[in-house]
Structures are given as structure tokens and as C-alpha cells.
Amino acid sequence: MSHISALTAWLILAAEVGAVFIILTTAHDPLTVNVGFSVLAGITTWSAIPALSAIFIKAGLKGMDLSKKSKQILPESMGMVAGLIYLVTMFVFIPFPFMRWFTASRDGDPQELTQLTFPNLKLAEILSALLSIQSMVFLGFADDVLDIRWRFKMPLPAIASIPLLMVYWVNSGVTYIVVPIPLRPILGQLINLGALYYVYMALVAIFCTHSINIMAGINGVEVGQSLVIACSIAFNDMLFLHSSTSNAPAFETHLFSLYFIMPFIGVSVALLIHNWYPSKVFIGDTYCYFAGMTFAVVGILAHYSKTLLLFFLPQIFNFLLSSPQLFRLVPCPRHRVPRYNRGTNLMEPSRVVLDQDGLDEDMAWRSAHPALHSNDHGKQMQHRNGMHGRLASSALLPPTSTDAAADASLTPPSPSFLGRPSSPTPSKSRYTPMLNPHLTRPGWYCIKILETLGLTEVRYDSRTGQRPLEITNLTILNVILLKAGPLSERNLTISVMLVQLVCSLLAFFIRYRLVTFVYDVVS
Known part of the structure; x- marks a missing residue:
């Protein structure tokens, strides 16, 4: 056992050294540096969670895993660890996208300094995005500690998105939408929504945050679905980077999206290792809020909120299915997670x-x-x-x-x-x-x-x-159990991730194939 631990420690050290080497040798390439920071963030999260678990339990942030025969006490709100490490990583990364302007100032070339105007709006976008994410990490942790009631925490993501919306207004303020081809004879080619567009973006922030939170309750399901969505976003960004020139607006917006998604993937992979069945930690509402706001940030500031919602097809279905209970048309218990059968060690519909x-x-x-x-x-x-x-x-x-x-x-x-x-x-x-x-x-x-x-x-x-x-209970987890029969907690989480993956593939098909029947060009 000690040999395995020593080998693991050496592998971690090698990965950290490799990540630092990548950062130092490719400081001129922000995306490569971002990948290096993402590796460091993942390793740090993986190492910090076990080290901090006892501290969380001592502080009273603990709970019992009711879906196990052995009622083990586990630390809660460990999504706070992932969120904090992500924020620190992004804070350290801030200078690298602007390295070109820093080197021009250091060299003191008057002609180059004249040609280069520092992109203040780009910096404002990064800072406002981090402020919104930081706000949701804090509010998520407050919810874990204080157990805020739904009527109060429902609008919190909209409030946290105000910095995003302000920067969006200052930067471009585009509030029109392209009308689908079949409706253009009636509505025209463009519709300017005005203030309603900002309401729509605030609702996107609310939905992304709470839709992950209500599709939860078993080991690994929150992080698992978020990880599939994040990888889908990253792949979509890479497609745009490959097909666009470096001067195209889409190139810059999707590069901005990758800057935020790659470190998120790093910390989420590390957190999933500890939250996978049988879970050693609980992530709490902190991670759900953190993940949802991160997705809202890239969807809003990178200008692809409609594509983002395509990646949320399972969450949209789960919300529509849950609506009779969420809106109290049907009795809604506090917890709607599947029921654990101690005799069979399987999960059944609650x-x-x-x-x-x-x-x-x-x-x-x-x-x-x-x-x-x-x-x-x-x-x-x-x-x-x-x-x-x-x-x-x-x-x-x-x-x-x-x-x-x-x-x-x-x-x-x-x-x-x-x-x-x-x-x-x-x-x-x-x-x-x-x-x-x-x-x-x-x-x-x-x-x-x-x-x-x-x-x-x-x-x-x-x-x-x-x-x-x-x-x-009206949740997608119970529907899966109704269709597939009782499943182990691990297999139920895998089923949710497979559903999420299939829906992401469907989203790509809609985005890059079916869209040509509705719009003139892919945009």
C-alpha cells in the first residue's frame, strides 16, 4: 500500500512539474497556458479534498449517506473546495491573455505601443465573469450552511449575473434575434427584444444553476452531468477555433469560453473521483451553483446561449417533468431522490x-x-x-x-x-x-x-x-428506474451520464445539421 502511495505521489509530482513547464515555456500562448493551469487545478483539488474532509466534519458540515447499508458520516459542501481552487486558478491566469501588451510595454517599442490598444472590455468581461461565479460559490456555500428556502434562493443567480449583463451592455449590447426562415414573411428577418433580451439572459442564469441542483441526490450525478456538459461546450469551442480565423469575432468569443471551461473540467474530474460511488464526500449545493453559473457565463459572454440550452436537453426535460410538483399542482416532498432498498441494495422509484x-x-x-x-x-x-x-x-x-x-x-x-x-x-x-x-x-x-x-x-x-x-416522484431519475427497473446507485449515475451524452450528440446534430433548414447560415 505504501508502494502504491509513493508511486501516486511521484506521478502527481511529475504531472505538476509538466504543467509548470508548459506554462513557463508557452507563456505567449494563453490557451496552452490555460491547459497547464487546468491540470494543476485538477491535481490540487484531488489532493486538497481528502486533506480538508476532517476539517469540514469538525465544523459540522457533514451528513449521512442514506443510500448505503453502512450509514457512514461524510463531509458535505466539498464543492466549495473545487470552486475556490477554480477561482484561484483563474485569478492567476488573468495576466496571460494580455501578455502581448505586457511584453510591448517592457520592450518599449513606441510604434508597437501606438498600434496596440489595451482591450479594457476584454479584461472587464473576465473580471465580471469571475465576480458572478465567485458570488454563486459564496451563495451556494451559504445555502449549504443556512439551508435557504427556495423562494429566497430562486432569484439569486439573476442577481449574481448583473455584472455579466452590465459588461454585455457596455461591450456590444446586441438585443436582436434572427428570425427562423419559415417565420420571416410574418415577423421579418430580425426582432429587437430590447430589455426582454436581458431578462432572457437572467433566466438562462437561473435555469442553468437550479436545473443541475434539482437533478441530484445520488453519488456522482451532479458532477457527472456537469462534466459531460462542460466537455460538450469545450468540443464546440474547439470546432469554432478550428473553422474560424484568428481575427473573426467568433474566434475570440469561443477562446474566451475555453479559458473558463478547461479549468472547470480539471476541478470537476478531481471532484468526481471522490464523489463517485461509493462516495467519500458530498458536494452540496455549492458545486451546483458554481457549475450552473460557469455555464451561464460562457453562454452569455461567448454569445451562444441557444446552443448552450441544447446541451441542457435532459435538464429541460427534467424541469418540465417536475413542474407539476415544483409549482405545487401535485404534492412535492422535500426530497424526491430514488428510494434505496436495503434488501436488494438497489435504487427504486420514490x-x-x-x-x-x-x-x-x-x-x-x-x-x-x-x-x-x-x-x-x-x-x-x-x-x-x-x-x-x-x-x-x-x-x-x-x-x-x-x-x-x-x-x-x-x-x-x-x-x-x-x-x-x-x-x-x-x-x-x-x-x-x-x-x-x-x-x-x-x-x-x-x-x-x-x-x-x-x-x-x-x-x-x-x-x-x-x-x-x-x-x-416526477424526476428523470425515477423515470429511468421505471423504464429500466431497479438499478444500483452506480449504474443509475452512469445511465444519467449516458442520457446526457446522447443528448449532447443530438444537440450537435441540431446545431450543425438541422439548423440549415431554419437559418441561412450557421452562426
């Missing part, structure tokens, strides 16, 4: 109870009538449809008062062993979801639509076959 009283009564009814509830799901459905054939013609309609009365007539009194006396026939409100205080009429329609699409699994009252008692 559920939210819509009617606890009805669920208790249904369990008692199942116990009293085991013959009607065999393991043969087809027989259960046949029995249900035989008793309630009307559901076939009104699957998307809430039950009416007539239906409720019919259901009530078929429902026996509550068994005495429930701990309460037998009750008379339940009232209409017990069988009409729209009157259930935990389920609104729009929520009822959302459940039926998602059930029809196979995106959620609904458990109905066995006595009526109509009254929804519980559903699987």
Missing part, C-alpha cells in the same frame, strides 16, 4: 402519497381481500375495468359526483381493525381528486397525462380503481 387516509384504508382493504390482489397485474386490471368500465371513456376526466356516488356504493365500511369504528359511506370529496386538498384539478390532469406517457406510475384505490393514492 413515491409521494396523495391521500394518506385513503392509502391506509386501501392497505386494509387489500389485506381483507387478498384474492382480488394477486401478483398478476393483468387480472387486477381486468377486475378493475370490469367494475368500472366507464374509465375507458373518461381516463383524463376527474370523477363526477355520479361516479363518486357509485364508488361509494361499492365500498364497504372501514374494517374494525383499523383502530376506529366502521364509518358510513365516504362523501364525494373523498373520491373526487379535484376536491382533495392535496391534489388540484390541474394536478389531476397532469398525473393522467404523465401516466399515459409512461412517465409516472400511479397507484389507485383498489376498491374503486379511480382514486389516485400515490405516484412516483
